[in-house]
Amino acid sequence: MTLDATAPGPAPVDLGDPDLYTTDARFTMWEEYTRSDAKIWSGPGRSPSGFWSVFSHRDVTAVLSPKAPFTSEYGMMIGFDAEHPDNSGGRMLVVSEGDWHSTLKRLIGPFLSRLRAPELQSVLHQEVRDIVRRLRSQDSTDIARGIGPRLPAAVVCEIIGVPLSEREQLIELTNHAFGGEESSFDRMTPAEAHTEILFYFHDLIERRRRQPGSDLVSALLEDGRLSTEDVLVNCDNVLIGGNETTRHSITGAFHALQAFPDTLDALHADPELAAPAVEEVVRWTSPAAHVLRVATEDCEIGGQEILKGQPVVAWLSAANRDERLFPDPHRFVPDRRPNRHLGFGNGPHHCLGAALARLELRALLQELAAEARRVELAGEVRWMRSNLVQGYSSLEVSVDWR
Numbered sequence: 001m002t003l004d005a006t007a008p009g010p011a012p013v014d015l016g017d018p019d020l021y022t023t024d025a026r027f028t029m030w031e032e033y034t035r036s037d038a039k040i041w042s043g044p045g046r047s048p049s050g051f052w053s054v055f056s057h058r059d060v061t062a063v064l065s066p067k068a069p070f071t072s073e074y075g076m077m078i079g080f081d082a083e084h085p086d087n088s089g090g091r092m093l094v095v096s097e098g099d100w101h102s103t104l105k106r107l108i109g110p111f112l113s114r115l116r117a118p119e120l121q122s123v124l125h126q127e128v129r130d131i132v133r134r135l136r137s138q139d140s141t142d143i144a145r146g147i148g149p150r151l152p153a154a155v156v157c158e159i160i161g162v163p164l165s166e167r168e169q170l171i172e173l174t175n176h177a178f179g180g181e182e183s184s185f186d187r188m189t190p191a192e193a194h195t196e197i198l199f200y201f202h203d204l205i206e207r208r209r210r211q212p213g214s215d216l217v218s219a220l221l222e223d224g225r226l227s228t229e230d231v232l233v234n235c236d237n238v239l240i241g242g243n244e245t246t247r248h249s250i251t252g253a254f255h256a257l258q259a260f261p262d263t264l265d266a267l268h269a270d271p272e273l274a275a276p277a278v279e280e281v282v283r284w285t286s287p288a289a290h291v292l293r294v295a296t297e298d299c300e301i302g303g304q305e306i307l308k309g310q311p312v313v314a315w316l317s318a319a320n321r322d323e324r325l326f327p328d329p330h331r332f333v334p335d336r337r338p339n340r341h342l343g344f345g346n347g348p349h350h351c352l353g354a355a356l357a358r359l360e361l362r363a364l365l366q367e368l369a370a371e372a373r374r375v376e377l378a379g380e381v382r383w384m385r386s387n388l389v390q391g392y393s394s395l396e397v398s399v400d401w402r
Contacts, residue, residue: 016047039301057324060319060342070296071097072089073090073095078313082311091234108234117356120159124360129367131150131151131367134147144392144395148248149174150171153167160239161214177197197239205231216238242357248389249282255285261374263332271366271369271370279336280336282358286317287389291349320343379396380394
C-alpha cells in the first residue's frame with residue numbers, strides 16, 4: 001500500500017491526528033498497515049509539509065538503521081521537517097548527529113547506564129516500597145496519575161542533581177507538563193509548567209556552576225564545550241526521556257497484569273521471569289509511538305521512493321505488534337523469546353536510558369509479584385490524546401494482596 005512520493009496526494013486519514021490514538025481502534029489500523037507493509041503519505045495537516053509513515057518491523061528498522069540516509073537533526077516528531085526544524089536540532093542529544101551526538105552520548109550515557117545503578121538503588125527501592133504502601137492504603141488508585149510518574153521522575157531527579165527538598169515540586173511540575181493533572185497547578189497550562197521547569201533548570205545550572213557536585217548538570221558544565229543553553233536543553237531531554245516513556249510503561253504494566261491475570265502468579269513462582277517480562281512490558285506498551293527522520297538523499301524504503309528532504313515517521317508501536325515477529329502480538333507473554341522489540345528505538349539513537357528503565361520496571365514487577373495476587377480494573381481505561389506518546393490519562397485499579 002503506497003502512494004506516489006513524487007506527487008503526494010491526500011491520505012485516507014491524517015496519521016498525525018491525535019484523536020486517532022484515544023481508543024483501541026488504533027491497534028486494528030496498525031495491524032492492517034503492518035500486514036500490508038504500508039507506506040502512507042499524510043498531506044499537510046498536523047505536519048506543515050506532510051510526511052511518510054512506515055509500520056512494519058522491517059521498514060521501521062530500515063529507517064532507523066545506522067547506515068540509513070536519514071537524520072534526526074530537523075526534529076524527531078510529527079510537525080518538524082527540513083523547512084520547519086526543531087530549534088534544538090544539532091544541540092540536544094535526541095536531535096543531533098555525528099561528532100556532537102557522540103560527545104553528548106559519552107557525557108550523558110554513564111549517568112543513565114547500569115554502571116551507576118548502585119548509586120540509584122536506594123532511591124529506586126525506596127520509591128518502589130512507597131508505591132506499594134500507597135497502593136495498600138487505598139481501595140483503588142489511578143495508576144496513570146498517582147503511581148506511574150513517581151518512580152521515573154524520582155530517579156531522574158537523582159541523576160540530574162535536584163536536591164531532595166525540591167524534588168516533590170519538580171515531580172509535580174513534570175507530571176502536569178507532560179500529560180498528568182496536578183490539582184496544585186490548576187491555573188497553569190502544561191506549556192507553562194514546562195516553562196517553569198526550564199526556569200528551574202536555569203537556576204540549578206547557575207547553582208552548580210558555583211558549587212559543582214557529582215550529578216549530570218555538574219558533568220555537563222565541567223566539560224567546557226556546552227553553553228548554558230546546551231546544558232539546559234539536554235537536562236530537559238533527560239527529564240522528558242527518562243520520565244515520559246517509563247511512566248506509561250509502569251502504568252501499562254498494571255494494565256497488562258489486569259488483562260492477563262496469570263502473569264502475577266507466574267512472576268511469583270519464578271522471580272527470574274521478571275527480566276523477559278520487562279521486555280514484554282516495553283513491547284506491549286510501546287510508549288514511544290513514533291519517531292521521525294528526514295531523508296538526507298533520495299532513497300527507497302521497502303520499494304517506496306523517498307525524496308531528499310521528505311520526513312518519514314516510523315511507527316514503533318505498530319512495529320512492536322507485527323505478527324511476523326511477535327506471534328499473537330496483542331497478548332502479553334511474560335516469557336516471550338525472542339523479543340526483538342523496538343520500544344527503545346534502534347540504531348545510533350537507541351534510548352540511552354534503556355538500562356535504567358529496565359531496572360525500574362524489574363524492581364516494580366518483582367515487588368508486586370511478591371506482594372500482590374491480582375490487579376483489577378476499578379474504572380475505565382482512558383488513553384492520552386497524543387500521536388507521540390502511547391500513554392494513559394487514567395487507569396484506576398484495585399489490588400488483591402497476598
